[in-house]
Amino acid sequence: MRKIAFLGPAATFTDIAVSDAFPEDERIPCVTIPECMDFVLEEKADLAVVPIENALEGTVNMTIDHLFHEANLTIVGELTAPIQQHLLVHPDHAEHWKDAVRILSHPHAIAQCHKFLSSEFYGVPSQQMTSTAAAAKYVSEHPEQCIAAIANSLSAKEYGLVTVQADIHDFNFNHTRFLVLSKTHEELTFPLPKTGGKTTIVVTLPTDRPGTLHQVLATFAWRNLNLGKIESRPLKTGLGNYFFIIDVAQRIDDVLVPGAFAEMEALGCTVQVLGSYYGYEVGQAKNKV
Numbered sequence: 001m002r003k004i005a006f007l008g009p010a011a012t013f014t015d016i017a018v019s020d021a022f023p024e025d026e027r028i029p030c031v032t033i034p035e036c037m038d039f040v041l042e043e044k045a046d047l048a049v050v051p052i053e054n055a056l057e058g059t060v061n062m063t064i065d066h067l068f069h070e071a072n073l074t075i076v077g078e079l080t081a082p083i084q085q086h087l088l089v090h091p092d093h094a095e096h097w098k099d100a101v102r103i104l105s106h107p108h109a110i111a112q113c114h115k116f117l118s119s120e121f122y123g124v125p126s127q128q129m130t131s132t133a134a135a136a137k138y139v140s141e142h143p144e145q146c147i148a149a150i151a152n153s154l155s156a157k158e159y160g161l162v163t164v165q166a167d168i169h170d171f172n173f174n175h176t177r178f179l180v181l182s183k184t185h186e187e188l189t190f191p192l193p194k195t196g197g198k199t200t201i202v203v204t205l206p207t208d209r210p211g212t213l214h215q216v217l218a219t220f221a222w223r224n225l226n227l228g229k230i231e232s233r234p235l236k237t238g239l240g241n242y243f244f245i246i247d248v249a250q251r252i253d254d255v256l257v258p259g260a261f262a263e264m265e266a267l268g269c270t271v272q273v274l275g276s277y278y279g280y281e282v283g284q285a286k287n288k289v
C-alpha cells in the first residue's frame, strides 16, 4: 500500500481525485500544498497529489513555484476532475443563510464564485482557508457563528452541513487539473478514462538576447509539436527575470521532443524536464449534489 499526500482535511477536491485514482492506498492529509510535496521529499509519503490549474481561475502558482524552486520531484501523472462549488451552512442556520456574516473557503474556490458572491453577499467579507474542506470543517465546529463555507457535496456529508445553494461557480465548465508527483520516474497508469499524453518542461532563456522566446517556440512549431500551455513565472532573482513552464501535448519520444530540447540548449536556454506522463479523468460520480 502506497502513501499519498494530499491537501486535506478529508473531502477536499484533491481528496476526491485521490480516492478515485488510488482507492487501495493510504491517504495522508496535509495542511498546505508545499507540505504535500515536502512529505514526498522527506519520504513520509510515496506520492503527492496537488492542484495545478483550474479552468476558471487559472494556475495554482504555489504549486508551480514550489515545484520549480524547492521540490525536485517528477510529474508521473495528471488527474482532471469536475468542480462543483456549493454554499454550505451549519443546520442551525439553514433557514437564515442569507444573513451569513462571513464566507469561508480556499482562495481559488472564492474566486470561482465571484459573481455569485457579489450578487448574493455584496459587502460580506470572505475569509481564505487552507482548503474548501477546512472551511466546511470550521463552519461545522462553530455553530454559534452565522457563517458559510464554499465547498463540495462530500464536505457537506463529511462535516454534517446543509447545502443551501448548489452550483454557485460562475461558469458551468469548471474543472481542475491535479499533478501526481514522485521522487522516482516510475510511470503510473490507472484504470480510468485517459485524457492523453503530455511532457512538461521548464525553460530559462539566456539574458537579453532578442527573439529567443520566438526561437524557442519555433523549435516546436517546425517539428509540428503541439503545445498545450505556456506560462511565465518569476525566477525570484529580480524584476523582469522569468522561467517558462511549457506543456507539450505528447509523451517524450525518441526523436522530435529530444530534438527540440537540444535545439533550445544550442540557443543558450536551460531545459528541465518535469515529467512525461498520461492524464486521466476522475471524480465524475462523487462531485454531484
Ligand SMILES: O=C(O)C(=O)C[C@]1(C(=O)O)C=C[C@@H](O)C=C1
Binding pocket: 007, 011, 012, 013, 014, 015, 051, 054, 060, 083, 106, 108, 109, 130, 131, 132, 133, 176
Ligand atoms: O480546497 C480544495 O478542496 C482543494 O482541493 C484545492 C483546490 C485548488 O487549489 O484549486 C482544488 C480544486 C478547486 O479548484 C478548489 C480548490
